[in-house]
Amino acid sequence: MGCLKFKIKMNQTVILNILFLFLSLQLAFADAEKIFRENSKAVVFIATYDKDNKPIAMGSGFIVRADGAVVTNYHVVSDAVKIVVATSNKFMVAEGFLHADKENDLVILKIKANSLPTVKIGDIKNVNIGEKVYVIGSPEGLENTISDGILSGIREMTLNQKILQFTAPVSPGSSGGPLFNKNGEVIGIVTSLLEDSQNINFAMPINLVKNKFLSKKLMTLKDAVKENYKKYPEYWFYIGYQHDINERYQEAIEAYKQGLKIKPNYADAYNQLGIAYSKLDRQEEAIVAFKKAIKFKPDFAEAYYNLGLAYNRTSKYKESVEAYKQAIKIKPDLAEAYNGLSISYGGLSKYQEAVEAAKQAIKINPAYAEAYSILGLAYNKLGRYQEAIDAYKQAIMINPDLTLAHKFLGDVYRDLGRSQEAIEAYKQEIKIKPDYADAHLNIGVSYYLLGMYREAVEAFKQTIKIKPDYELAYFKLGRSYVGLNLLREAKESYNQAIKINPDCEIAYQGLGLLYGELGMHKEATEAFKQARRITPNDAENHYNLGVSYEGLGAYKEAIEAFKQAIKIKPDYVNAHYNLGVSYAKSGGYQEAIEAYKQVVNIEPEHYYAHYNLGFSYLQLGIYNEAIEAYKKAIGIKSDSYWAYNDLGFTYEKLNLYQEAIEAYKQSIKIKPDFAIAHLNLGLSYIAMNDKDSAADEYKILKNLNPEMADKLFNEIYK
Known part of the structure; x- marks a missing residue:
């Protein structure tokens, strides 16, 4: 019964969710229905004709005064000899214009009428991005229709001009129609110059014309709209803008250029041209365009701001700072x-x-x-x-x-x-x-740092699923596989990164380190050579190549690689240290000493440098310096049984057997099963004629290392 009750509760929840969704849709539909019912009769269809009474264009408009003041787009009525306005019940010829503004693509027509229905007028100061908006228009000259969407942006084109962006679908013939807010108030005039504007459209703010509604002065068609709107630069400006908001930046560029042919000093067009170039990451061309905008309009704060952005994107930070400062000076x-x-x-x-x-x-x-x-x-x-x-x-x-x-x-x-x-x-x-690949990549990196390599692998795989050609993700996937000891998979990942980008330095580095771990020093050498080819001034690449040469026993080549690393990065401790190791392995103990000295100059507490310094001095018979070096090594690492053993061996060379015995004893105290120290201690006892103590060491060695025990036995009883 408990399970049954749970199911009932779940079903109730589902039903409630469905009801909530249904009610939300019903409310949205009710809003649209109410706005359409209250305003549809105030939205008109407009058709224009030439001198031969042939149709030119069609669009929409809306009535703002009961005596026949109608707002629409300038481009809808340009070059017209006759303009016919169709209201809900009659056709009327426009007698003239109350206002014409080609810069903003707006006009107010006048038809002879009285007692016409009008729309309510809003204010863009009261609108918010994300709110619901509605468009009523006469697509193709058919009956009025309504579509809805959201207000997706309020874009500031210039200091005094804003444009509304919205997502409601707009059909041909709807240009010039009203854009309503959820309260049924007109907040914009739909401006559609393209037939394929997708679902992103724009409208001119109602504030541009609301103070012109009361005008009584009538202009004739001939005086107000003298030419086809396509002959004006503003037409191409808005064509460009509509391409821009639909992410067709190359088409936007062509439109802005067309406008600039008509008006070469059109600062606003240069500014928008620069924005389109910038969105295509053609920053140098953008910079030229923004400078032209500023040339023709020296107080153009937005152009200075955009210039700063373009400089920023090209890492020209000083120039960017100056551009931003100019923008702030104009518009604080x-x-x-x-x-x-x-x-x-x-x-x-x-x-x-x-x-x-x-x-x-x-x-x-x-x-x-x-x-x-x-x-x-x-x-x-x-x-x-x-x-x-x-x-x-x-x-x-x-x-x-x-x-x-x-x-x-x-x-x-x-x-x-x-x-x-x-x-x-x-x-x-x-x-x-x-689907943001870098976020998945960053999660993978975080898992990697936590040592959660399996989770890191899954995160990097997801990154690659989203972005298949992401070489960095393949590199990091390879590193995670190494953490799981899945070396074959790691190798495949590194090679995939290289396949995507043959100059992926870090992938070659990862591959080289992987080969080194596997003891495949020849393959490691080839990988690090590729990394060095890509970035010859990276000390790390020379160092890794040197380590690989060292693994091959090619000490001469290793020495040259370490020297090159040091030349690039003089305080590179590991390069100095490995240089010393390569010198020592090739018998160059004096050169090794100089290299180890460089290490301790940079890093005085470097245990291995002091220890190897002692070893090199020992090989050259410079015993006192060897003793000092071993003592310093022990001072850094007091549990170093090897350093105590070698210190004892050096004391032996100076016939200081008692000191040698003490050093060997200390080595054995740290590591009781250290066979070499037991052997050396036994030999020192023999040198001191203490064969009984030597015999005691023999007994211990019999269990630890029979071969060494036999050697000590022979020395005791020879």
Whole structure:
């Protein structure tokens, strides 16, 4: 019965969810129905004709005055000799214009009428991005229809001009029609110059014409719309803009250029041209366009801002800073310019200045989530990690869907070694953007740092599923396989990274290290040669190549590789140390001594350098220096039984047998089963004529190493 009750509860929940969805849809439909019912009769169909009474164009409009004032687009009525307006019950010829604004593609027509239904007028100051909007129009000259969508953006084209972006579908013939908010108020005039504008469209704000509705002065058609709108630069400007918002940037560029042919000093068109170039990552062309915009309009704050962005994207941070400063000088409350300035200061490693600029952006706009993210980056670079975390969290609180803030938060947690918290931050990023490859990559890195290699493998596989040609993901997948000791899979991953990008240096490095672990030094050498080819000035590549040569016994080549690494990075401790090892293995003990001395100059507590220094001195018969080197090694690592053993051996060379005996005893104390020390101790006892003590060592050696025991036995009884 318990299970049955649970099922009933689940079914009730499902039913409630369905009901809620149904009610939501019903409410949305009811809103649309109400808006259509109240306003449809105030939305008109417009047709235009030439001097031969042939149709030119058609569109929509809406009545704003009961005596026949009708708003529509300039391009709908341009070049017309006759304009026919179809209301819900009659056709009327427009007698003239009350207002014409070709720059904003807007006109107010006048028809002879009285007591016509009118629309309610809203204000874009009261609209919010994300709110529901509705379009009523006369597609193809048919009956009025309504479509809905959301207000997806309010784009500031210039200092005094905004454009509304929305997602409601717009059909040919709807241009000039009204865009309504959820309250049934007109907030914009639909402007559709393309037949294939997809589901992203734009409208001119109603505020551009609402103060013209009361005009009584009538202009004739000839005076108001003298030519076809295509002959005006504004037509091509809006064509370009409509291509732009539909992500057809090359078509946008061509349209803006067409407008500039008509009006070569059209600053706004140059600015938009630069934006389109920038979106195609053609930053140098964008920079030229923004400079032209500024040339023709020196107080163009937005163009300076966009110029700063383009400089930033080409890592020209000094120029970017100057451009942002000019934008701020013209428009001191341009928060975006301060935010950009912060990013550029970061590029110049001026992190305190970056903090101040980001704070200024936030002061102007306290809800500026992106500025909090950039502030966090600057704090992070200054090592003020908690302040960085707080800034990222504030950004997320303002805008929970800001993926960048989640990423940066994850990065700072990861860098602080708080990998589990980093994973949670990256998971939030994925929740917002499931197909974001880098978020999966970052989760994989965090799992790797936690030693959770299987989870890392799965994360990197997911990254590759989303982005199959991501060589970095293959490299990191290879490293994770190494962590699982799945070396064949690791090799395949590294090779896949190289297949995608033959110049993937890190993949060659990973492959070389893998071959080295397997003792395949020849293959490792070839891999590191490729890494060196790609980045010849990377000391690490020369060092790794030297280690591989060392593994092959090619000490001459190893020495040259280590020298090259040191030339690039003079304080490279490992390169100096391995240089000493290669010299020693090839019999060059004096050169080895010089290399080890360089190591201890850079890193005085380097145990192995002191130990090998002692060994090299010993080989050259420089016993006192050898003793000092071994003592320093023991001072660094007091449990080094090898250092005590070799110290004893050096004392023997100086016939200091008592000191040798003490050193060997210390070695055995640390490692009681160290056979060599027992043998050497026995031999020192023999040198001191203490054969009984030597015999005791023989007895111990019989269990540890019979061969060494026989050798000591022969020395005792020869």
